[in-house]
Amino acid sequence: MMYLAQAAQAGSGGLLSPIVWVFGEIMKWIYNGLSAVGIENLGLCIILFTLISKLIIFPLTIKQQRSMKINQVAQPEMMKIQKKYRGKRDQASMMKQQEEMQKVYDKYGTSPTGGCATTLIQFPIIMALYYVVRNLEGYIPNIPKSAYEFVLGINIQNTPGFKLSIYLIIPLLSAFFQYLSARTSMADMDSDNPAAGMSKNMMLMMPIMSLFMCITLPVGIGIYWTASAVFQWVQQILINNYYNHTNMQKIIEKSREKAAKKKAKKKGPSMYEKMMGAANGSTPSESSQDNTISSIAKKKVTKNVEYNTESQGGIASKANIVKNRMDKGGK
Numbered sequence: 001m002m003y004l005a006q007a008a009q010a011g012s013g014g015l016l017s018p019i020v021w022v023f024g025e026i027m028k029w030i031y032n033g034l035s036a037v038g039i040e041n042l043g044l045c046i047i048l049f050t051l052i053s054k055l056i057i058f059p060l061t062i063k064q065q066r067s068m069k070i071n072q073v074a075q076p077e078m079m080k081i082q083k084k085y086r087g088k089r090d091q092a093s094m095m096k097q098q099e100e101m102q103k104v105y106d107k108y109g110t111s112p113t114g115g116c117a118t119t120l121i122q123f124p125i126i127m128a129l130y131y132v133v134r135n136l137e138g139y140i141p142n143i144p145k146s147a148y149e150f151v152l153g154i155n156i157q158n159t160p161g162f163k164l165s166i167y168l169i170i171p172l173l174s175a176f177f178q179y180l181s182a183r184t185s186m187a188d189m190d191s192d193n194p195a196a197g198m199s200k201n202m203m204l205m206m207p208i209m210s211l212f213m214c215i216t217l218p219v220g221i222g223i224y225w226t227a228s229a230v231f232q233w234v235q236q237i238l239i240n241n242y243y244n245h246t247n248m249q250k251i252i253e254k255s256r257e258k259a260a261k262k263k264a265k266k267k268g269p270s271m272y273e274k275m276m277g278a279a280n281g282s283t284p285s286e287s288s289q290d291n292t293i294s295s296i297a298k299k300k301v302t303k304n305v306e307y308n309t310e311s312q313g314g315i316a317s318k319a320n321i322v323k324n325r326m327d328k329g330g331k
Helices: 002-009 015-035 042-056 059-083 091-108 116-134 166-184 194-216 219-244 247-266 272-278 286-313 315-329
Strands: none
Touching: 015 042, 015 116, 042 059, 042 116, 042 219, 059 091, 059 219, 059 247, 091 247, 116 219, 166 194, 166 219, 194 219
């Protein structure tokens, strides 16, 4: 628990405290390593930290890219299913559509949620790094003031803001490389693919988001975001080149085998099936429960109707009811 106490003393935030402490230690290790060879520059430390974080999540990135490429191959079949059920909004048709789509995902050994982890994992990294950059003295003691200057006198702890200054170089570079990265990721995407429209929107939204984020946050975060976009762009070029010269059928076959083994080990519906069940208001198991509940409810309603009918009759009808029940009971 020592690292939690150190993170709290450094002023880092909440649930991210353990991650912040780890990042602070990594930054200190990088800084001490550069300082040993006469380089004291925190901006360069952030760039090296970005490279290390990219290498750590590289397996997830490869998995994400493989899932995206396989989904591109499966997309024509998905489009046929969507066209088949277009305009049909009844529950039976929607469930049938989801069932047929799930069969396609099983056929290719993929899922619609494959590769989301790489995108989601970026946000805790950015938030944790924000706390580290905001209070570097809590992790690296005796930092000289010159170490905070990146290039052209830009201090990594300052915020560019919405004013014309040399600090706007970082947000503009971030937006530019985010655009290149997004454009490269959709280079091989078919224009008829519905995902292409979403990718085009992302190609516009990501640079705008990067620009705004790097303007409103300290330069150190902007350096990380820019370096991350540069590495992502180069990485995407290499991955595209790999998949352009490989046999996708073999990749799909391996993916299908892995998915089949994973499904065999699991019990119950997959996450996608649970999500689709939730969208329709039930899952397969819930449907059977609903049928049971429904039958019980019907019996209760029947009894209530019988009771109400009996209670609303006159004295003669009540006497007949009592007589009938006594005859049935043999008393």
